[in-house]
Amino acid sequence: xxxxxxxxxxxxxxxxxxxxxxxxxxxxxxxxxxxxxxxxxxxxxxxxxxxxxxxxxxxxxxxxxxxxxxxxxxxxxxxxxxxxxxxxxxxxxxxxxxxxxxxxxxxxxxxxxxxxxxxxxxxxxxxxxxxxxxxxxxxxxxxx
Numbered sequence: 001x002x003x004x005x006x007x008x009x010x011x012x013x014x015x016x017x018x019x020x021x022x023x024x025x026x027x028x029x030x031x032x033x034x035x036x037x038x039x040x041x042x043x044x045x046x047x048x049x050x051x052x053x054x055x056x057x058x059x060x061x062x063x064x065x066x067x068x069x070x071x072x073x074x075x076x077x078x079x080x081x082x083x084x085x086x087x088x089x090x091x092x093x094x095x096x097x098x099x100x101x102x103x104x105x106x107x108x109x110x111x112x113x114x115x116x117x118x119x120x121x122x123x124x125x126x127x128x129x130x131x132x133x134x135x136x137x138x139x140x141x142x143x144x
Contacts, residue, residue: 007035
């Protein structure tokens, strides 16, 4: 996984992250360290202290969608979160013919969702995000 950045946030953005808010807005971005749209980026405060990792959007008012707070991000974080979401849905939606397999921030995969029915599945996510290239095969392997 390629991690870009860092993206430096203002004190207001830092406070938002530290309070657990999943988003940082355009007005709270101080510096973008060469991040490409949809990239996973390292997030830092104005002193350079690591705050976590996020999906970056250069076009949305919501520029950062936090995926992890802290200094490390598991190489397999995406697969781990999708599998955790699938296990949870298996307990709460057992036998359902249609359900939301992954639901964005609630499952730790911001700005993304997958819905499955008995015959089809649908998804929404940034076309440029790394997430866009992986989950279909994972979902198929689980019969979603």
